[in-house]
Every structure is written in C-alpha cells, then in structure tokens.
Amino acid sequence: MIQEFKDFIAKGNVMDMAVGIIIGAAFTAIVTSLVGDIINPIIALFTGGIDFSGWFYPLDGNEYASLEAAAEAGAPVFAVGSFIMAVINFFIIAFVVFMLVKMVNRVKAAAEKPDEVAPEVKTGPSELDVLLEIRDALKR
Structure with missing residues (x-):
C-alpha cells in the first residue's frame, strides 16, 4: 500500500x-x-x-444600526448588500482574469510563432510558366 x-x-x-x-x-x-x-x-x-454592504433586512423585526450590530445581536438578516457586493466583485475579478488570460495567450502565441521567412522574390518566369509557353509554341 x-x-x-x-x-x-x-x-x-x-x-x-x-x-x-x-x-x-x-x-x-x-x-x-x-x-x-x-x-x-x-x-x-x-x-x-x-457601498452596498450596508443594505440588510433584519428578519426579527428589530432595527439595527449596522449589519455588524445585527450580527452581534445574533439576529437573522438578509444581507442583500453583501450579496450585491460579492456579485460585483465576481464580475470585476472575472474581467481581470479574462484580461490576464488574454494577455498570456497573446504572449504564448508570439513565443510559438515561427520566425517569419522573407518571401522569395521571383526573378523570372517559373518552371511551370516556361513549360506552358513551350507547349503553346508547339501547338502553334
């Protein structure tokens, strides 16, 4: 084992x-x-x-000065603002990660890209062009 x-x-x-x-x-x-x-x-x-984190609704019907005060009192609350802030932070973080991944992919692509070879400069007709000319001349 x-x-x-x-x-x-x-x-x-x-x-x-x-x-x-x-x-x-x-x-x-x-x-x-x-x-x-x-x-x-x-x-x-x-x-x-x-700051949305201060938005909360106590379920016991009492009034509390802040979410922290309600938590200290042990009151059940709907912490709507904390949820909204978590969603906003999620989208911000997701966007930042997206941009970082996009940047890393661009760097990877540049590193993997083979060196560009200069295209060949034609100095005259190609072999195929010459053969086609000979064929056409023979037909005539």
Missing part, C-alpha cells in the same frame, strides 16, 4: 496539479489585491463611494 501511494504521488500529473494549486493560491492573492486595492477605489471614485 505504501508503494502504491509512492507511485501515485510520483506521477507527473499529481505534481503538476500540486504546483497549479499553489500557483493558483498565490495568483488569487494578487487578483484579490488588484481588485480590492486598485480597481474598487477607482470605481468608488466614479460612483461616489457607494
């Missing part, structure tokens, strides 16, 4: 997956910081700093 486990771990695809998960975790931190620290403040500048 131990040998079988060693064989499983030693397979290349398991190691590739592990590396992918680690890189993915680091990439998640970068994208989260990009969205939270750079893009969201720019959006807040244009929207006047609208």
